[in-house]
Amino acid sequence: MTFRSKAFEIAQGRVSPVLSPPSEKVADLYGSNTFSDQVMKTLLSAEAYTRISNAIRSGSIIDRDVAEEVAAAMKSWAISKGATHYTHWFQPLTGTTAEKHDSFFDLTLDGKAVEKFKGSALVQQEPDASSFPSGGLRATFEARGYTGWDPSSPAFLMDNGAGGKTLCIPSVFISYTGEALDYKAPLLRSLVMLDKAATAVSQYFNRDVDKVTPTLGIEQEYFLVDKALYYARPDLLMTGRTVFGHSPARGQQLDDHYFGSISPRVNAFMVDFEFEALKLGIPVRTRHNEVAPGQYECAPTFEEVNLAVDHNALLMDLMQKVGDRHNFQVLFHEKPFAGINGSGKHNNWSLNTNTGINLLQPTSKPKENLRFLTFLINVVKAVHDHADLLRASICSAGNEHRLGANEAPPSIISVFLGKDLTTMLEELVNKGEITLEKGENFYYKLGISRIPNLQRDNTDRNRTSPFCFTGNKFEYRAVGSSQNSASPMIILNTIVANQLMEFRRDMEERLSAGEEKKVAVVGILKRYFTESKDILFEGNGYSEEWVKMAESRGLSNISATYDALYAYTSDSTIQVFERMGILSARELNARYEIELENYVKKLQIESRVIGDLSLNHIVSTVVKYQFKLAQTARSLTDLEMLEEAAPIREIIRDISSHVVVIKKLVHDMTEARKAANAVEDLYERAKRYGSEVKGYFEQIRYHVDKLELLIDDEDWPLAKYREMLFLE
Ligand code: ADP
Ligand code: MG
The missing domain is CATH 3.30.590.10 (Glutamine synthetase/guanido kinase, catalytic domain)
Structure with missing residues (x-):
C-alpha cells in the first residue's frame, strides 16, 4: 500500500463532526473575547475611559497613569477569562503574525507568587528581533527591536488549544532607531x-x-x-x-x-x-x-x-x-x-x-x-x-x-x-x-x-x-x-x-x-x-x-x-x-530588498522540492514500474507472443524518454540554481531565479505530468488532483 493510498483511505473515512453552536445569541458572542469599548467602560474609571477613548479617536498620546490603569484592568479581565500569558501581537515583514508569550506569573523578592502586568509592559516590549527580516535596517550589533501598543485595535484572548489563553495586544514593530519593521506602523501613518x-x-x-x-x-x-x-x-x-x-x-x-x-x-x-x-x-x-x-x-x-x-x-x-x-x-x-x-x-x-x-x-x-x-x-x-x-x-x-x-x-x-x-x-x-x-x-x-x-x-x-x-x-x-x-x-x-x-x-x-x-x-x-x-x-x-x-x-x-x-x-x-x-527612502529600500529576498527564497525552495520529488519520488517509482513491464514483455517474448509484447515495449520506451529528459532538466536546473546563488547583487540574483531557474519548473512538470498518465494508478506516489480537490 502506498503512502498515498493510505492517506486517501483515511481522508475518505472522515466523519463530518456535528457541531453544537454555542448557545448564546450571535450578538452575545460577538467580541466576547476582546477587551472592547464596552469592557473598558465597565472596568475603567470615568476619567481613564474618556482619556483612552480620545486617544483612540484622535491618536493622541496616552500618559503613564492611564496606561497603568488600562494594564491593571486588562490583566484582571484576561485572568478572569482564563488567560495565563500576555503578548504583543505584531505583523513583521515575514507576512505572518508574531507573538512572544510572557507569563503574568512572577515572583516577589521573598518568593511569593504574584500576577503582574505593568503599564510599561502594555505600552512597550522588546522581543528578540534578530531573526525577523529588516532589509539591512538593523546591523547585527544592534538587533534590538521594539513593539509598541496600538490602542486603536482591541486586545483579544487567543485560545492556545491545549488549555490556557493568551492576552494578545496588537502592536507596531520598530527598530531601535525608530524605523518601521512591520506593516502596521506605516499603515497607521498612512491612515x-x-x-x-x-x-x-x-x-x-x-x-x-x-x-x-x-x-x-x-x-x-x-x-x-x-x-x-x-x-x-x-x-x-x-x-x-x-x-x-x-x-x-x-x-x-x-x-x-x-x-x-x-x-x-x-x-x-x-x-x-x-x-x-x-x-x-x-x-x-x-x-x-x-x-x-x-x-x-x-x-x-x-x-x-x-x-x-x-x-x-x-x-x-x-x-x-x-x-x-x-x-x-x-x-x-x-x-x-x-x-x-x-x-x-x-x-x-x-x-x-x-x-x-x-x-x-x-x-x-x-x-x-x-x-x-x-x-x-x-x-x-x-x-x-x-x-x-x-x-x-x-x-x-x-x-x-x-x-x-x-x-x-x-x-x-x-x-x-x-x-x-x-x-x-x-x-x-x-x-x-x-x-x-x-x-x-x-x-x-x-x-x-x-x-x-x-x-x-x-x-x-x-x-x-x-x-x-x-x-x-x-x-x-x-x-x-x-x-x-x-x-x-x-x-x-x-x-x-x-x-x-x-x-x-x-x-x-x-x-x-x-x-x-x-x-x-x-x-x-x-x-x-x-x-x-x-x-x-x-x-x-x-x-x-x-x-x-x-x-x-x-x-x-x-x-x-x-x-x-x-x-x-x-x-x-x-x-x-x-x-x-x-x-523614508531607507525604509522603502529595505522593503524592496526584503521582497526580493523573499522571492529568491520561495523559488529556491520550490526548485529544491521539484528536484527532490522528481528523483526520489517520480523517477524511482517509474523505474520500478518499468521493470515490471520489462518482465512482462520478456515473458511474452519467451512465449513468442511478439505482437503482444510490442505495445509494452513502446510504453517502456515512452517512459524512458521522459525519464531521460527529467534527469537532464533537474541537473541543469540545479546548475542554474548554483550559478544564481553565486550572484552577489540581489536584484540580479532574483532575476536569475525568476527567469532561468523558474524556467525549468514548467518543463519538468510537463514530463512528470505525462508520466502520471503512463504509470499504473496504484503505483503513483503523489496524491492526485482529483483526490485532493473533489473529496468533500
Ligand atoms: P461582492 O461579493 O458582490 O463583491 P459583498 O457584499 O460580498 O460584495 O461585499 C464585499 C465586501 O465589501 C464586504 O466585505 C463588504 O463589507 C465590503 N464593503 C461594502 N461596503 C463597503 C465600504 N463602504 N467600504 C469598504 N468595504 C465595503
Ligand atoms: Mg467582491
Whole structure:
C-alpha cells in the first residue's frame, strides 16, 4: 500500500463532526473575547475611559497613569477569562503574525507568587528581533527591536488549544532607531495622512466634516485539502502549492462549484471558525463556494482599515487552527493547483466621514455628486500616476503564478468604472468651459444633476479588472490571498492622500485667483480626468487585445516580480512617501530588498522540492514500474507472443524518454540554481531565479505530468488532483 493510498483511505473515512453552536445569541458572542469599548467602560474609571477613548479617536498620546490603569484592568479581565500569558501581537515583514508569550506569573523578592502586568509592559516590549527580516535596517550589533501598543485595535484572548489563553495586544514593530519593521506602523501613518487630506477636501462641500475614516472589507479566498492528503504531498507541505499534478478530467469547466451547496464537512469547519471569529470581534458575514473545486471564500463586513487588516491576519491564523480540528489544511497560496483558479484577497476600500457620508457613494442630489466625483476622480488620478507602485504592492512569487494566468487580472493595472459612469465623465469633460449667468443652475448646466443609478448596477461588474469601482467603493482584486493586506493599503492610502493634497493646492490657487468654488472644482476635475483616463478600461482584462491596447496607451505591463518591485524605490515613490512621512527612502529600500529576498527564497525552495520529488519520488517509482513491464514483455517474448509484447515495449520506451529528459532538466536546473546563488547583487540574483531557474519548473512538470498518465494508478506516489480537490 502506498503512502498515498493510505492517506486517501483515511481522508475518505472522515466523519463530518456535528457541531453544537454555542448557545448564546450571535450578538452575545460577538467580541466576547476582546477587551472592547464596552469592557473598558465597565472596568475603567470615568476619567481613564474618556482619556483612552480620545486617544483612540484622535491618536493622541496616552500618559503613564492611564496606561497603568488600562494594564491593571486588562490583566484582571484576561485572568478572569482564563488567560495565563500576555503578548504583543505584531505583523513583521515575514507576512505572518508574531507573538512572544510572557507569563503574568512572577515572583516577589521573598518568593511569593504574584500576577503582574505593568503599564510599561502594555505600552512597550522588546522581543528578540534578530531573526525577523529588516532589509539591512538593523546591523547585527544592534538587533534590538521594539513593539509598541496600538490602542486603536482591541486586545483579544487567543485560545492556545491545549488549555490556557493568551492576552494578545496588537502592536507596531520598530527598530531601535525608530524605523518601521512591520506593516502596521506605516499603515497607521498612512491612515492619519489620508484622514487629514480627505477631511480638508470634504470641507469644500461639508463644513461639519472633521474626520474621514478609510474603510476596508476583505474577501478572502482559500482552498481546503484533507490533512492526510496534504501530508501525502511533500510539495504542498513545503511550498504551499503542488509543483506537479495532471489536471483532472473534470476541472472547473462545469462551473458547478461556484455558489454550489456546501458539503456538511466543509460547513462544519466554516461554522466552527466563524464562531471563533465572532468571539474575537471579527464580523464574518458571508461564506460560499468559489469557482474552483475545493475553493471557498469568506468575507467579513467592512471595518476601519487598521482593524480590517488586523482581523484578516487574525482570521487566517484562526482558520488554520480550526482547520486542524477538522483535519483540513487551509491553503492560502495564490496558486496551489495548476490549471485551476488561484486565490485572491479582494480589498474593498472606501472613505467614510464622521458625519456618516460614504464619499464614494453617488446620490440623486447634484451638490453631493460633485463631492462624489471629486473623490472618485482623485482616486483614479492617484492610481494612474502610481500604477506601478500599486502593482508592486501585490507582487510575490505566489501571486506571480496567479496574475496573468488567463483567469486572473493581468499585470497591467487598470481601473473599471462601469459604462454609465464613464459616459457621464466623458460628457462632463466635453462640455467645454462653463460660464454662469445670474440665477442659472450650475449643476443642471453641467449635466450632473443626476448620476445614473449605480446601485442597481450589480450586473455591470467586471471580474477581469484588477481595480474596479463597485457602486460605492473600489475593489482591488489583484491582491494575493496569502498577503498581508496592509501592503496594498499603505500604498493606496498614501497615493490617494498625496493626490487629495495636490487637489487642495490646485483649488487654493484657483480660489485665490477669484474663481467660484464649483467652477474651480469642475475645472480641476476635467483636467485630472483627461490626464488619467488612459488607465480606464471596461473590456475583458484577460484578453490579448487588452495587452496590445494597453501597450499602445503606454501603460506598463510588468509581469516579472523582480522588475515590478523596483517601483518601491523609484524617485516618484520616494518623493511621495517622504513628503507624506509614511516611509523614508531607507525604509522603502529595505522593503524592496526584503521582497526580493523573499522571492529568491520561495523559488529556491520550490526548485529544491521539484528536484527532490522528481528523483526520489517520480523517477524511482517509474523505474520500478518499468521493470515490471520489462518482465512482462520478456515473458511474452519467451512465449513468442511478439505482437503482444510490442505495445509494452513502446510504453517502456515512452517512459524512458521522459525519464531521460527529467534527469537532464533537474541537473541543469540545479546548475542554474548554483550559478544564481553565486550572484552577489540581489536584484540580479532574483532575476536569475525568476527567469532561468523558474524556467525549468514548467518543463519538468510537463514530463512528470505525462508520466502520471503512463504509470499504473496504484503505483503513483503523489496524491492526485482529483483526490485532493473533489473529496468533500
Ligand atoms: P461582492 O461579493 O458582490 O463583491 P459583498 O457584499 O460580498 O460584495 O461585499 C464585499 C465586501 O465589501 C464586504 O466585505 C463588504 O463589507 C465590503 N464593503 C461594502 N461596503 C463597503 C465600504 N463602504 N467600504 C469598504 N468595504 C465595503
Ligand atoms: Mg467582491
